[in-house]
Amino acid sequence: MKTEIKKSIIQYVELYEAIQEKTSNDDVAIAILQEIGKDKRSKIIAEAKDDELATEKQKNYLKDLGVEFSDSITKKEASDMIEQSKNC
Secondary structure, three states, X not given: OOHHHHXXXXXXHHXXXXXXXXXXXXXXXXXXXXXXXXXXXXXHHHHHHHOOEOOHHHXXXXXXXXXXXXXXXXXXXXXXXXXXXXXX
């Protein structure tokens, strides 16, 4: 196994053991661990989407707001610029 995978397994086992110790219930510990895993995956997916190029809808809205931006603007950058413009 790759080192990174081994580290992940060790982290999950340690986390499971800590949860199980607090709950004293294997089923509850497993359910909590599964939710933590989902949260981690959701965060990774969201971060990856932030790096994608802004949508046409975002770009059009920025234009409507009179905001200048580069052609390589990301979804995250566009979102931040929209929020800033709305708060001014």
